[in-house]
Amino acid sequence: xxxxxxxxxxxxxxxxxxxxxxxxxxxxxxxxxxxxxxxxxxxxxxxxxxxxxxxxxxxxxxxxxxxxxxxxxxxxxxxxxxxxxxxxxxxxxxxxxxxxxxxxxxxxxxxxxxxxxxxxxxxxxxxxxxxxxxxxxxxxxxxxxxxxxxxxxxxxxxxxxxxxxxxxxxxxxxxxxxxxxxxxxxxxxxxxxxxxxxxxxxxxxxxxxxxxxxxxxxxxxxxxxxxxxxxxxxxxxxxxxxxxxxxxxxxxxxxxxxxxxxxxxxxxxxxxxxxxxxxxxxxxxxxxxx
Numbered sequence: 001x002x003x004x005x006x007x008x009x010x011x012x013x014x015x016x017x018x019x020x021x022x023x024x025x026x027x028x029x030x031x032x033x034x035x036x037x038x039x040x041x042x043x044x045x046x047x048x049x050x051x052x053x054x055x056x057x058x059x060x061x062x063x064x065x066x067x068x069x070x071x072x073x074x075x076x077x078x079x080x081x082x083x084x085x086x087x088x089x090x091x092x093x094x095x096x097x098x099x100x101x102x103x104x105x106x107x108x109x110x111x112x113x114x115x116x117x118x119x120x121x122x123x124x125x126x127x128x129x130x131x132x133x134x135x136x137x138x139x140x141x142x143x144x145x146x147x148x149x150x151x152x153x154x155x156x157x158x159x160x161x162x163x164x165x166x167x168x169x170x171x172x173x174x175x176x177x178x179x180x181x182x183x184x185x186x187x188x189x190x191x192x193x194x195x196x197x198x199x200x201x202x203x204x205x206x207x208x209x210x211x212x213x214x215x216x217x218x219x220x221x222x223x224x225x226x227x228x229x230x231x232x233x234x235x236x237x238x239x240x241x242x243x244x245x246x247x248x249x250x251x252x253x254x255x256x257x258x259x260x261x262x263x264x265x266x267x268x269x270x271x272x273x274x275x276x277x278x279x280x281x282x283x284x285x286x287x288x289x290x
Contacts, residue, residue, distance in 0.1 A: 008061050024092035025066055026051050029085055036078050036105045041070040041085065041096075049089040055100075056081035080137040103133035105143045110185040114192035117181075118201040119230055121174045125196065128169040129161070129185045130251050138166040146186045151198070152179045174198050178230040200230035206281030208240070208260075208274045217272065217286060218241075223258040224276060231258045236276065242268035 028042035043049065045066035051074060053060035058078040064070050066089065077083070077100050085096045109130040119125045127147060131139045145168040150156040154175065159246045161168040175181060178200050184193045204227035211218045219240055238260035240252045244267050251262045264272065269287040273280065 006255070024187040025086040025087045025089045025094045025214040027085060027096050028057065029096040029098050031097075032099045032101055033077065035133060036074045036101050037103075039072040039098075039248070041210050043068065043087055044072050044199070045089060047089060049087050052084070052085040052086040052088070054086070055226065056083075070080060070190060078135040078137075080135075097222065102137040102139045102234075103135060104129045105136045105139040105141075105187060106190065107132040107136070108145070108185055108187050108190050108192045110192035110194055112183050112196055115195045116199060117174045118199060119174055119178050119198050119226065119228055120176045121171055123171045124170065124174045125172050125181070125183075127172070127183050127192070127194075129163070129187075131163050131168070131187060131194075134267060139163070140165050143187070144169070147203065148184045148186070150182045150184075151175045151177065153177070162223065174272065175227045177227050193217065200232045201226040201228070203232055203276040203279045206276055206279050208272075208284065210272065210284045215267070217264045217266055219262045219272065219274070219284075221260045221281070223257070224255055224260065232276070237287075238273050238274060238276045240264070240272060242266065242270055242272045244268055 024237055025194055031178055043066050044090045047066055049066050050062045051062045051070055052075060056222050065205060069123060070263060080102045083098045084096060087094045093112050103270050108157055108160055110131065111128045113126045123212050123244060129145045131143045131145065133139055143163045145161050145163060147159045148156055154177065161170055171196050175198060176215040178198045180195055181198050182195045203224050206221065206224060208221045209218050221238065226232065230257055236255045237252050237279065238255060239250055240262040241248065241253050242264045253260050266286060273283045
């Protein structure tokens with residue numbers, strides 16, 4: 001008798017627990033979904049309940065009817081990240097977690113560095129593209145980005161890079177000829193162009209000539225170019241240094257039309273040298289040994 005009564009009590013307790021569980025709301029949702037896509041959640045139970053959507057960018061609260069699907073508009077799911085879905089009724093709450101993934105890649109942000117670079121410089125140009133979906137989420141899935149490299153007067157070249165966690169980049173040497181270097185990054189129908197300026201490198205074979213008129217010495221360089229034959233831009237500073245009995249003096253003068261000029265008054269024997277940046281040119285001796 002005691003054994004039967006105990007068994008009946010146990011069964012009754014389990015039955016009441018099962019009924020209580022059956023009355024609690026049940027929420028069903030996918031584990032993942034792409035950004036911007038509408039969802040329809042299954043909400044089992046009876047009566048009214050309060051539904052909460054807690055996402056990375058906003059929170060949504062709504063009264064719903066249990067036993068009916070709960071629609072969530074795509075505009076409430078545009079930010080990628082983890083969303084908490086909570087459904088609460090008078091007899092309990094149910095919750096689910098949904099990961100909203102970035103949508104298909106459709107936008108580019110493209111950086112080309114630096115804005116000005118010497119010619120023939122090794123690994124001097126850095127191109128970096130960041131890939132986003134239409135909702136401005138960075139797309140972490142590997143995505144191929146195409147780059148087209150074009151220098152005026154030169155054949156264009158192309159290069160493809162697969163992104164890693166949304167970033168695709170490469171470095172390249174600057175071209176041997178000065179001018180505008182354009183790089184276009186493309187993703188499907190989206191193209192982002194960027195332009196940098198390639199300028200002449202350091203002067204090469206720097207040479208000057210001197211003519212005298214009494215105590216005055218007029219100095220002029222030959223056309224100043226880099227080792228690839230590119231003329232250094234006007235405004236580049238050239239330094240002329242004179243050493244004579246009056247001491248040492250220096251004149252800094254800009255290049256104009258590929259040449260630089262200077263004038264000194266000398267006292268007796270003199271030596272004059274020329275330099276441009278790290279490059280030292282020839283030296284002129286006047287009036288014998290100093």
